[in-house]
Amino acid sequence: MRRKGLAIMAAQTVAVSISSSVDAEAVDLGPASGLSCRECGERFELGPIFACASCFGPLEVAYDLPSGSPEELKKRIEAGPANIWRYAPLLPVPADVAEKPNLNPGWTKLVQADNLARELGVEQGKLFVKDDSGNPTHSFKDRVVAQAIEAARAFGFTTLSCSSTGNLAGAVGAAAARAGFRSCVFIPHDLEQGKVVMAAVYGGELVGIEGNYDDVNRFCSELIGDPLGEGWGFVNVNLRPYYGEGSKTLAYEICEQLGWRLPDQLVIPIASGSQFTKIDKGLQELIKLGLVEDKPYKLFGAQAEGCSPVSVAYKGGHDVVRPQKPNTIAKSLAIGNPADGPYVLDIARRTGGAVEDVNDEQVVDAIKLLARTEGIFAETAGGVTVGVTKKLIEAGLIDPSLTTVVLNTGDGLKTLDAVADTSQATATIRPSLDAFRAAGLATS
Amino acid sequence: MRRKGLAIMAAQTVAVSISSSVDAEAVDLGPASGLSCRECGERFELGPIFACASCFGPLEVAYDLPSGSPEELKKRIEAGPANIWRYAPLLPVPADVAEKPNLNPGWTKLVQADNLARELGVEQGKLFVKDDSGNPTHSFKDRVVAQAIEAARAFGFTTLSCSSTGNLAGAVGAAAARAGFRSCVFIPHDLEQGKVVMAAVYGGELVGIEGNYDDVNRFCSELIGDPLGEGWGFVNVNLRPYYGEGSKTLAYEICEQLGWRLPDQLVIPIASGSQFTKIDKGLQELIKLGLVEDKPYKLFGAQAEGCSPVSVAYKGGHDVVRPQKPNTIAKSLAIGNPADGPYVLDIARRTGGAVEDVNDEQVVDAIKLLARTEGIFAETAGGVTVGVTKKLIEAGLIDPSLTTVVLNTGDGLKTLDAVADTSQATATIRPSLDAFRAAGLATS
Numbered sequence: 025m026r027r028k029g030l031a032i033m034a035a036q037t038v039a040v041s042i043s044s045s046v047d048a049e050a051v052d053l054g055p056a057s058g059l060s061c062r063e064c065g066e067r068f069e070l071g072p073i074f075a076c077a078s079c080f081g082p083l084e085v086a087y088d089l090p091s092g093s094p095e096e097l098k099k100r101i102e103a104g105p106a107n108i109w110r111y112a113p114l115l116p117v118p119a120d121v122a123e124k125p126n127l128n129p130g131w132t133k134l135v136q137a138d139n140l141a142r143e144l145g146v147e148q149g150k151l152f153v154k155d156d157s158g159n160p161t162h163s164f165k166d167r168v169v170a171q172a173i174e175a176a177r178a179f180g181f182t183t184l185s186c187s188s189t190g191n192l193a194g195a196v197g198a199a200a201a202r203a204g205f206r207s208c209v210f211i212p213h214d215l216e217q218g219k220v221v222m223a224a225v226y227g228g229e230l231v232g233i234e235g236n237y238d239d240v241n242r243f244c245s246e247l248i249g250d251p252l253g254e255g256w257g258f259v260n261v262n263l264r265p266y267y268g269e270g271s272k273t274l275a276y277e278i279c280e281q282l283g284w285r286l287p288d289q290l291v292i293p294i295a296s297g298s299q300f301t302k303i304d305k306g307l308q309e310l311i312k313l314g315l316v317e318d319k320p321y322k323l324f325g326a327q328a329e330g331c332s333p334v335s336v337a338y339k340g341g342h343d344v345v346r347p348q349k350p351n352t353i354a355k356s357l358a359i360g361n362p363a364d365g366p367y368v369l370d371i372a373r374r375t376g377g378a379v380e381d382v383n384d385e386q387v388v389d390a391i392k393l394l395a396r397t398e399g400i401f402a403e404t405a406g407g408v409t410v411g412v413t414k415k416l417i418e419a420g421l422i423d424p425s426l427t428t429v430v431l432n433t434g435d436g437l438k439t440l441d442a443v444a445d446t447s448q449a450t451a452t453i454r455p456s457l458d459a460f461r462a463a464g465l466a467t468s
Numbered sequence: 469m470r471r472k473g474l475a476i477m478a479a480q481t482v483a484v485s486i487s488s489s490v491d492a493e494a495v496d497l498g499p500a501s502g503l504s505c506r507e508c509g510e511r512f513e514l515g516p517i518f519a520c521a522s523c524f525g526p527l528e529v530a531y532d533l534p535s536g537s538p539e540e541l542k543k544r545i546e547a548g549p550a551n552i553w554r555y556a557p558l559l560p561v562p563a564d565v566a567e568k569p570n571l572n573p574g575w576t577k578l579v580q581a582d583n584l585a586r587e588l589g590v591e592q593g594k595l596f597v598k599d600d601s602g603n604p605t606h607s608f609k610d611r612v613v614a615q616a617i618e619a620a621r622a623f624g625f626t627t628l629s630c631s632s633t634g635n636l637a638g639a640v641g642a643a644a645a646r647a648g649f650r651s652c653v654f655i656p657h658d659l660e661q662g663k664v665v666m667a668a669v670y671g672g673e674l675v676g677i678e679g680n681y682d683d684v685n686r687f688c689s690e691l692i693g694d695p696l697g698e699g700w701g702f703v704n705v706n707l708r709p710y711y712g713e714g715s716k717t718l719a720y721e722i723c724e725q726l727g728w729r730l731p732d733q734l735v736i737p738i739a740s741g742s743q744f745t746k747i748d749k750g751l752q753e754l755i756k757l758g759l760v761e762d763k764p765y766k767l768f769g770a771q772a773e774g775c776s777p778v779s780v781a782y783k784g785g786h787d788v789v790r791p792q793k794p795n796t797i798a799k800s801l802a803i804g805n806p807a808d809g810p811y812v813l814d815i816a817r818r819t820g821g822a823v824e825d826v827n828d829e830q831v832v833d834a835i836k837l838l839a840r841t842e843g844i845f846a847e848t849a850g851g852v853t854v855g856v857t858k859k860l861i862e863a864g865l866i867d868p869s870l871t872t873v874v875l876n877t878g879d880g881l882k883t884l885d886a887v888a889d890t891s892q893a894t895a896t897i898r899p900s901l902d903a904f905r906a907a908g909l910a911t912s
Contacts (some may be wrong), residue, residue: 051823105548106575127843131550133572133604139648157603160577160843162881165790198843203585208909213896222886224891227840228911243899250901396671397644399571437606437881439778440665447668452657452676456688457694465652465673 046071046391051178055090056116059083059265062367072179072262082363083265084305094314098284103209106131108167108273109326109375114309115273116266117174126173127199129166130273132158134281134429139397140410144417146424152287152408154278155400155432161222162301162435163356165195168270172259173203175266181207181257184228185247187240188296190219192357193432196259197226206271209255210240218438238376271299275306278429279316286316288426291413292332293405293433294325294379297364304371325368325379325421326412328387328404335364338372338379345369352383353442354404356434378421382411390414391443392438401436409433490515495622499534500560503527503709506811514560516623516706519746526807527709528749529560538758542728545662545720550575552611552717559717560710561618569616571643573610574717576602578725578873583841584854588861590868596731597854598722599844599876605666606879607800607847608743609639612714616703617647619710625701628672629654629691631684634663635800635878640703641670652700654684715743719750722873723760730760732870735857737849737877738769738778738823741808748815768866769812769823770856772796772831772848778809782816782823789813797828797886799850800878804808822865826855834858835880835887845880853877 032270048069063081074083090097090113097113104110108130109122122128132216133155141151159166161230169192176184184200184207186192193209200207207228211220212235224230233240247253248262257263279286286307292300304323310316327335330352350358362368372379382390387404390411395401402410409430417424436443453459492513493548503512507525518527534541534557541557548554552574553566566572577599585595591859603610613636620628628644628651630636637653641806644651651672655664656679668674677684691697692706699705723730730751736744748767771779774796781789791808806812816823826834831848834855846854853874860866880887897903 035555073632083783128577138569139646158604160602162606162879175667194845198845200837200843201840211893213893217888218881218884220893221888221891222845222881224893225836225880225887226843227843229894230892230905231904231909233894233899234896235899239899243904245531247904251474251600252901252905322897355484392671395669397643399644399646399670400667401605401638401642401666401669435606435881436669437662437666437879440662442660443669444665448674449655449657449664449668449676450673452678454679455679455683457687457690457696458692460675460687461696465675 035467044177052118053116053120053175053178054121055087055113055268056085058086070178072175072181072257074262074264085265085269087114088116089114089309089313093467097313098315101280108170108270111273111276114276116171116269119173124177125202125204125306126170127160127166127202129159129170131277132156134278135398135400137398140394143267143393143397144414144424146417146428150425150427152282152427152429153394153398153400153432154274154429156274157400157432157435159403161195161198162438163191163195164198164271164274164433165192167446168267169195169199169259171270172257172263172267173199173205175263175333176257178204179257181255182206183256185209185256186243186260186298187237187246188223189237189355190215190223193219193223193230194226195229196207197223199226200228201226210244212236212240216346233383266297268302271302272306272309274299274431275303276310279307279310282427284316285427286310286321287320287429289322289324289377289422289428291326291409291416291428291430293357293431294327294362294368295359297334297362297368298431301364301367301371320376322375322377323371324377324412324416325372326409327379327381328354328357328408329381329383330354331344331358332381333360334362334368335379335381337365338369343369353439354387354408355439356403357408378416380412380415382408382415386411386415388442388446392446394432395436400432402432403434403439404442405434406432407442420468477596478856483768490623496562497560497618497622497710498565499531499557500529501532502530503837504530516619516625516701518706521854529709529713530899531558533558533753533757541757542759544726548684549563552614552714555717555720558720560615565618568621569647570614570663571604571610573603573614576600577722578722579842579844584838587837587841588858588880589869590872594869594871595839596681596726596871596873597842597844597876598718598873600718601844601846601876605639605642606634606719606882607639608715608877609636610643612711613639613656613703615714616701616707616711617643617649618806619707620649620701623701625699626650627700629653629688629700629702631688632667633799634659634667634682635882636704637663637667637674638670638712641667641672641674644672645670656680656684678862682841712742712746715728715746716750716753718743718875719747720754723751723754726871728760730754730763730765731873733766733768733821733866733872735768735770735853735860735872735874736800737853737875738771738806738812741778741806741812743877744769745808745811745815747821764820766819766821768821768856768860769816770853771823771825772801772852773825773827774798775802775804776825778806779803779811779823782813787813797883798831798852799883800847800849801852822860824856824859826852826859830855830859831886832886832890836890838876839880844876846876847878847880847883848886849878850876851886
């Protein structure tokens with residue numbers, strides 16, 4: 025299934041390559057030295073392409089990473105700004121990226137979650153939540169869009185675009201507004217009102233497509249190959265190799281915030297699987313650069329039962345991910361045919377991790393558990409990772425005596441419906457002490 | 469009117485003082501040396517009191533501010549954490565506050581708003597937005613609640629409480645969860661569903677009061693004076709002197725982020741007026757400590773026309789603020805009888821600033837202006853400050869050649885309704901290139 029999808033993408037790549045007039049020599053994306061095929065290793069010049077012309081494999085950014093001592097690099101990073109651009113030497117962005125107008129995402133909090141640890145039976149001081157709801161549009165999408173923006177500048181695109189079910193549309197709209205791009209994003213026409221408003225408020229074009237998310241995607245692929253799409257950077261299609269690199273910054277930040285230490289165990293949500301693979305890539309880079317000690321770590325993937333193609337494949341011992349039709353409240357993870365699923369399986373197995381899923385009720389319980397223990401209101405994706413963490417601890421797969429980091433990639437304000445039924449006033453009373461006394465809430 | 473309110477508060481203070489068993493000697497709130505009356509200057513020991521026993525004036529925290537050279541203090545601050553606790557030497561909190569479990573708010577972005585500047589006719593590089601939507605629960609309330617939590621710890625309270633119309637309830641619920649306090653917060657029973665969910669999800673007690681916000685407030689005042697409220701810290705009542713100090717951190721951060729420089733002009737939303745007065749206090753402290761050059765600055769207050777008691781008094785040349793019945797979409801600013809209104813008038817006049825208001829339509833326009841120029845989605849209060857800034861520039865009261873900082877104190881996700889009608893899809897089409905072409909959106 026994956027090959028078939030990639031073949032379609034590659035065919036479009038040809039059209040893009042033809043219509044694109046990028047001068048690769050003039051492109052300055054800092055340490056990015058080219059693109060390489062994840063499957064066959066073939067190299068390509070930097071440009072708005074995303075699939076290998078030889079084998080149709082996905083392309084990823086290759087780097088000339090900084091030389092010099094780890095201590096020098098650490099100091100340079102630590103002296104950088106409190107956002108992802110402190111890691112500019114490790115990202116496909118020009119050296120002066122922090123001076124350009126952008127949303128400056130990242131450097132979100134790594135919360136030592138001792139209250140949650142107590143409830144889950146994890147040793148005190150060993151459990152952390154990386155809370156990406158602190159980003160400008162309150163999801164990790166700001167990290168990836170920020171990379172795509174720099175690639176779009178380098179390739180001379182003037183319009184930013186994407187297919188989205190909501191979160192990404194808002195992130196692209198906001199980033200485009202700040203960076204001075206026109207934006208035109210595509211969503212299914214029947215999205216929830218809140219998501220439509222969030223995507224529209226930044227003033228770009230917002231186009232509802234009569235169809236589902238797959239129809240939107242198919243339409244975007246057509247548009248990329250058509251002269252109508254000339255000058256358009258689709259952050260999650262023709263800019264995808266650059267876009268994806270933004271997730272590496274989660275790995276960098278977690279290690280730096282732990283005092284330049286690798287966590288022992290990391291729990292990561294799986295949608296397309298890209299974030300999971302890029303976090304692994306980021307950790308490997310830190311090891312190579314000598315910024316952290318080279319020691320084993322385990323990566324765990326988290327899915328919702330209603331969209332668990334990778335988890336099912338993992339538990340079944342398969343290498344191939346069989347697509348599913350999503351049906352879960354964790355809509356931001358609801359990709360039934362995840363492009364990077366097979367790579368997730370490889371990495372989870374190689375590192376000694378696992379992929380697990382939880383049902384919608386467990387997602388809601390986990391959102392509320394995180395809220396009442398740590399004061400973090402996560403979106404459903406955060407409920408998935410916390411729920412899976414609990415399940416993996418109970419199953420003995422996560423060691424409660426080792427350092428574990430759980431990702432929350434979005435904000436509960438965006439998925440209020442998930443907890444609305446069960447998050448209501450404890451009591452409603454007349455404004456009198458007698459009424460309050462009668463409600464029995466006074467004693468602790 | 470103000471005196472009458474304070475008299476009621478003072479009467480309650482007696483009850484609190486009697487029921488409180490705080491040993492003032494044992495209280496460690498860092499540089500806080502006592503409380504002093506804003507009206508008559510009388511000093512009191514640190515404790516959960518909020519009105520002067522002599523004149524009924526409001527109490528505020530007095531400090532032994534750090535001695536030593538400004539350069540040493542700057543270095544100490546700059547080496548501190550990326551949150552408000554970098555300013556612990558200037559706040560009523562113990563020195564080890566950063567080690568205690570709390571939400572660690574603050575150090576939010578100061579965005580150089582060149583796109584907005586262009587639209588408003590302000591010189592490039594001179595207009596900034598201090599974006600407090602980046603706080604943990606996405607409003608500046610996290611700053612003030614964090615101070616109240618430390619006071620509550622010092623005074624031995626075990627329950628945190630407040631009266632709220634939504635934002636504060638969420639901030640208290642989240643902070644209490646993290647810090648290990650029980651919480652019990654009071655809201656009008658008929659709040660919007662979204663705000664109820666946000667207040668309830670952290671798992672504390674949430675009590676709906678059959679009545680309006682005034683009824684909720686009155687009930688809380690009764691509760692403080694009753695044995696039922698023993699051990700309860702009401703962040704915005706008996707902990708108010710400490711709570712309010714959190715707004716000083718906005719002044720500190722703005723100046724540090726400008727490179728230890730005072731802005732020339734600051735536009736601040738007015739609800740109770742407390743934030744306005746505390747920002748002035750913070751700026752004055754920085755001058756006294758030699759951390760910034762002593763030069764004039766102007767503070768401008770911003771209100772919504774539908775709740776503009778301070779603006780009306782300012783424009784009428786009055787010293788007294790006549791209460792209003794609020795009717796505006798800017799609900800987080802809708803305090804009809806603002807406790808610190810007279811002080812706002814004093815400061816605006818003393819600094820050469822002003823107080824102005826905009827109507828709801830202008831609020832919506834300003835929210836959308838900020839979103840499409842800077843990618844910042846502000847709550848209605850941010851629409852008020854941006855709208856007032858525009859109006860004051862047009863009126864010649866804000867100088868477009870000087871450094872101006874506009875506060876956005878909350879997040880647009882919390883007030884989606886304000887822009888929902890006018891933030892919709894540009895077009896809805898079938899998934900075909902022909903349909904897209906026909907919609908006329910392809911060219912930039």
